[in-house]
Amino acid sequence: MPQIPTLGLGTFRLKDQQVIDSVRNGLELGYRHIDTAQIYGNESEVGRAIAESGVPRSELFVTTKIWTDNLGADKLIPSLKESLHKLRLEQVDLTLIHWPSPKDEIQVAEYMAAVLEAKAAGLTAQLGVSNFTNAHLQQAMEVVGAEQIATHQVEIHPFLQNRKVVEFAREHGIHLTAYMPLAYGKVMTDPVIQEIATKHAANPAQVALAWALQQGFAVIPSSTKRANLESNLGALNLTLSDQEMAAIAKLERGERLANPDFAPQWD
Numbered sequence: 001m002p003q004i005p006t007l008g009l010g011t012f013r014l015k016d017q018q019v020i021d022s023v024r025n026g027l028e029l030g031y032r033h034i035d036t037a038q039i040y041g042n043e044s045e046v047g048r049a050i051a052e053s054g055v056p057r058s059e060l061f062v063t064t065k066i067w068t069d070n071l072g073a074d075k076l077i078p079s080l081k082e083s084l085h086k087l088r089l090e091q092v093d094l095t096l097i098h099w100p101s102p103k104d105e106i107q108v109a110e111y112m113a114a115v116l117e118a119k120a121a122g123l124t125a126q127l128g129v130s131n132f133t134n135a136h137l138q139q140a141m142e143v144v145g146a147e148q149i150a151t152h153q154v155e156i157h158p159f160l161q162n163r164k165v166v167e168f169a170r171e172h173g174i175h176l177t178a179y180m181p182l183a184y185g186k187v188m189t190d191p192v193i194q195e196i197a198t199k200h201a202a203n204p205a206q207v208a209l210a211w212a213l214q215q216g217f218a219v220i221p222s223s224t225k226r227a228n229l230e231s232n233l234g235a236l237n238l239t240l241s242d243q244e245m246a247a248i249a250k251l252e253r254g255e256r257l258a259n260p261d262f263a264p265q266w267d
């Protein structure tokens, strides 16, 4: 399976001209992995920015996510075709099940089989999941096989390290993508992270991203500012010591930022 580029560009909350600018700036600066979702309401703008960038399709890695309304066997593939139309692509690189079906109204087996069918039909090169509990991931593996699951995208940052989910995925050889890796900007004001940043002549965002990258996670920070997009790429050149990694590990405080009322019973 082709590797998921380790540092991608998030697009949650970004709409209209703001998302066009962010994706355009990101592509100019060298980002090649763009993370969108049906529910973000920005796939058309992401598609436009990609088309206008002139970056060859073969260099890009585009992820979208199937919204919970579209998890039924009759809806998933048509909804993905609509996403492709908006994105102006014939195939996305990765399609994620965005959330397990609220209250498990639709069974894991149904939507995992549908996304596997989408892959077989060439609509997506790879498939994966997001916001799954370990029980959901177990079921997904039983339906499609662990080797089919290219990544599990979950909230991971210094204040919510999601260790049970990370351990379970690792036991089964499943790659992880850390979403909200900057804790939506909160890492900037943490004194421990600030001190480590100062030692490396870096900034706290770079430290938080390096901390996640060093654990083997892909990261998908977002920014509306070109300067921040550029500086976040600097995380790829930052190596933290074992002591620094351990100091950040101690910042765990169960601070979950993405917790909608339809979320599953978290591990």
Ligand SMILES: NC(=O)c1ccc[n+]([C@@H]2O[C@H](COP(=O)([O-])OP(=O)(O)OC[C@H]3O[C@@H](n4cnc5c(N)ncnc54)[C@H](OP(=O)(O)O)[C@@H]3O)[C@@H](O)[C@H]2O)c1
Binding pocket: 009, 010, 011, 012, 013, 035, 036, 098, 130, 131, 153, 154, 178, 179, 180, 181, 182, 183, 184, 185, 188, 205, 206, 220, 221, 222, 223, 224, 225, 227, 228, 229, 231, 232, 258
């Ligand atoms: N699968 C899911 O359910 C799920 C859920 C949430 C998010 N996601 C994905 O993960 C991506 C990242 O999450 P997120 O966008 O919510 O949060 P995030 O990346 O953790 O944080 C973004 C915030 O950090 C600020 N920021 C970024 N770089 C900075 C820097 N260098 N210095 C200072 N501030 C900086 C941004 O402000 P500025 O704009 O001012 O730079 C923005 O307010 C999303 O865009 C989305 O693609 C997925």
